[in-house]
Amino acid sequence: MAGIEISTELAARGFDLIVPGDMGIGNTTSASCIVAALSGLPAARVTGRGTGIDRVTLALKRSVIERALRLHRDRLGDPLGVLAAVGGFEIAGLAGLCLGAASRRVPVLLDGLISTAAALVAAAMAPALPAYLIAGHQSVEPGHHIALSTLGLRPLLRLNMRLGEGSGAALAIPIVRAAASTLATMASLTDVLPAPDLPSDQLGPRP
Numbered sequence: 001m002a003g004i005e006i007s008t009e010l011a012a013r014g015f016d017l018i019v020p021g022d023m024g025i026g027n028t029t030s031a032s033c034i035v036a037a038l039s040g041l042p043a044a045r046v047t048g049r050g051t052g053i054d055r056v057t058l059a060l061k062r063s064v065i066e067r068a069l070r071l072h073r074d075r076l077g078d079p080l081g082v083l084a085a086v087g088g089f090e091i092a093g094l095a096g097l098c099l100g101a102a103s104r105r106v107p108v109l110l111d112g113l114i115s116t117a118a119a120l121v122a123a124a125m126a127p128a129l130p131a132y133l134i135a136g137h138q139s140v141e142p143g144h145h146i147a148l149s150t151l152g153l154r155p156l157l158r159l160n161m162r163l164g165e166g167s168g169a170a171l172a173i174p175i176v177r178a179a180a181s182t183l184a185t186m187a188s189l190t191d192v193l194p195a196p197d198l199p200s201d202q203l204g205p206r207p
Contacts, residue, residue: 003096011104021166022114031117033086035143037076046143079124094118102132111169113144136169
């Protein structure tokens, strides 16, 4: 996959965090379809308003997803089959990006529904992958919440964004950097406090 090649190349160049984002029209439909297929939940549970569609268009969107799931029901047991049947090139690329990053032990900071749906496909292909995923934020899309829960991820931010388009994850980058810096450099109590005075009978034998 092109996504695998991109992330492995970035890892080889020294990048230590990969942040996939997306921008498109109609891709919340395919992403919601993927979430429904891999979670086993009905379209009505996972499908939101995307860019803010009205009630009538939302009903149409859900019916399209339901028809797609019925049409491709024989392929829904296989994550690659799900991706081929109801995904898009951008979601396939993002799934590969996650797989390639994890193979090089580089964490991936997820953005909204589309990148998380892609990560859901990648995790279905490689069950150890969620250990390398970080949820940047949780959008108002119901499928995003379900995908994060399926992956076992807790979002760093809840800003009521609808999609994110990369911005939600970008806002979470300073939090990830601060956490990594704290783990790497913060002193522990044993580093800064003097050793306690113990009675001689608790000091143990001398060398």
